[in-house]
Amino acid sequence: PRSTLFPYTTLFRSEQVMEVVEDTRGFFQERIDAALTRLDIKASEQTSLYLRELLSRGTHSVIATPDQPIVTQLASALDETQPRERRQKLQETGDAALYTCGFFQEHIQGRGMSVDYYATMGGRAYQSAAVLPGPHRSVFGELAERFSGFAQVLDEVRETTMLRTPQDIVRLYDRWRRTKSPRLAERLQEEGVFPGEGALFGSDDGTLH
Numbered sequence: 001p002r003s004t005l006f007p008y009t010t011l012f013r014s015e016q017v018m019e020v021v022e023d024t025r026g027f028f029q030e031r032i033d034a035a036l037t038r039l040d041i042k043a044s045e046q047t048s049l050y051l052r053e054l055l056s057r058g059t060h061s062v063i064a065t066p067d068q069p070i071v072t073q074l075a076s077a078l079d080e081t082q083p084r085e086r087r088q089k090l091q092e093t094g095d096a097a098l099y100t101c102g103f104f105q106e107h108i109q110g111r112g113m114s115v116d117y118y119a120t121m122g123g124r125a126y127q128s129a130a131v132l133p134g135p136h137r138s139v140f141g142e143l144a145e146r147f148s149g150f151a152q153v154l155d156e157v158r159e160t161t162m163l164r165t166p167q168d169i170v171r172l173y174d175r176w177r178r179t180k181s182p183r184l185a186e187r188l189q190e191e192g193v194f195p196g197e198g199a200l201f202g203s204d205d206g207t208l209h
Helices: 024-039 045-056 070-079 083-103 105-110 115-130 137-145 147-162 166-179 182-190
Strands: 004-008 017-021
Touching: 024 045, 024 147, 024 182, 045 083, 045 137, 045 147, 070 083, 070 115, 083 105, 083 115, 083 137, 083 147, 105 115, 115 137, 115 147, 137 147, 166 182
Parallel strands: none
Antiparallel strands: 004 017
16 A cells, blocks of 8 residues: 555644554554553444544644634534534534544643533534434444543544654653543553652663653
8 A cells, every 4th residue: 555644743842743654544543442442431333433534534624723613613513504514514513622632632721721611512513413314423422422531532542643752751741740640650651651759760771760
């Protein structure tokens, strides 16, 4: 198969990390499956594939931005009178909320907004889409029911694909220090970092302390 180049961008680093991947769908599916297992979240095959496609098609159309806040997207979708257009807009709103919660939680919090608020908006969008005729109805219902869990799955995918430099690991440690999340502590340990109250301990090479 032909190789595909695609960027990983973070809010913490100005550069783009370009990586050659033979099969982007397979690449994301492996990480989604691993995240579902790690977080002990059950997902139907259809929902797992939907998450894969959401990641594979890129981020340009699925990020909630200040110019197009999630509440505005949801209101526009609910005001749509044509069922087909209404369903499409609801799906796009749910996708935007899910992707934003999964990949940009710190950005949301840094702007003084609540991740739970985005989760509520996204869950409502998916639930509204689930009752309309068309494909993915069961998927939308599943995403609505466990929206926060699936946002964690995307966050896990983000961490496993973005954790490339010592600076990234330090930032992960800072998140653990603020939240004391056992999941973040486990991620740090997998990178050879054992979080403690007083210091950041790394491997024997002394890179991180």
